[in-house]
Amino acid sequence: MNLYNLLGSGIGTNEAASLSSRLSSWHDAMVAHERRLGTADRQPSCDDDCPHAEARSLWSEALATFGTRAHDLVFLRSRAGTR
Numbered sequence: 001m002n003l004y005n006l007l008g009s010g011i012g013t014n015e016a017a018s019l020s021s022r023l024s025s026w027h028d029a030m031v032a033h034e035r036r037l038g039t040a041d042r043q044p045s046c047d048d049d050c051p052h053a054e055a056r057s058l059w060s061e062a063l064a065t066f067g068t069r070a071h072d073l074v075f076l077r078s079r080a081g082t083r
Contacts (some may be wrong), residue, residue: 002027003073007066019058019065023076026051026058030079055079 004027008020030051037046046052059080062070071077 005066005081007069010069013065016065019061019062021060023062026054027075030055030075052079060075 002024004020004023008016010016031047033051055076059070059073059076062073062076066073
């Protein structure tokens with residue numbers, strides 16, 4: 001079980017389960033995207049449809065849904081530009 005699903009199941013709501021699923025998909029897409037770029041940093045070759053564009057809104061949604069537990073989502077938090 002991945003961290004996103006673990007958090008979602010811990011909350012136990014349909015909203016948390018749905019967000020967990022979307023976060024898992026986003027994570028996979030983000031990893032693949034960064035591998036194609038060869039770096040974890042946003043490059044000028046990124047367009048608005050790349051997974052970087054979703055990071056901030058997903059982070060906000062994770063905070064609202066998971067509360068302080070969202071801070072365990074280091075990969076998402078870092079891609080959202082938050083510390």
